[in-house]
Amino acid sequence: MTSPPWVKRRPFLMPIGLLLGGAAAGACALALACWWLITAPSLQVIVVPVASDPASTEGAAADVPSGAERLAHLWADARSSGHIDALYVGGSPADHDWAAPSAARLGLRPVTVSEKGADLARRVLDEHPGGRVLIVVSKEGVPALMAHLTGESSSPSIASDELLVIAIPRIGRATYLRLRY
Helix, strand or coil: CCCCHHHHHHHHHHHHHHHHHHHHHHHHHHHHHHHHHHCCCEEEEEEEEECCCHHHHHHHCCHHHHHHHHHHCCCCCCCCCCCCCEEEECCCHHHHHHHHHHHHHHCCCCEECCCCCHHHHHHHHHHCCCCEEEEEEEHHHHHHHHHHHHCCCCCCCCCCCEEEEEEEECCCCCEEEEEEC
16 A cells, blocks of 8 residues: 655655744744843842941031931932832931931831841842832941842942942842942
8 A cells, every 4th residue: 555645745844844843942932031131120229338336426427417418319209210119227326317318308118127238138139129229227237238239259448428339130240339429
């Protein structure tokens, strides 16, 4: 018994069909990966160091209101686009004094945190992927926090009138920018 002619051509065309199907699946996977990379949000963290030791706050006590007010004037209105999503404040009274004018301007309720370094970094990364976060903490806690957010083991010395803007992409390494206010 002889088979019909279409049966003989089928095995010949099968590898071509598999090749075309594999190429289409690969193109779809590549397009999905490109879309995921392009739309991957990055987290922006603004860290404001506050001097909390008694020696540095005695002479700078008069600077707290003016420095905190200068800091508050940096932020846009809470209703505008590109606003800050959350405000984390360290547990010391100096941290709260510095954060109060910014919280009022931004219309945010400060979240008091007891976590330091890696725990605070993990909390911010988990709770605000792709958002903008302002962190006001004591100057002593900034190097550990920065090391965990940027992945760098060493961090620069930070003056009391500087803030750090850390951009943490989903893919790639984090970068930071130092600004004076």
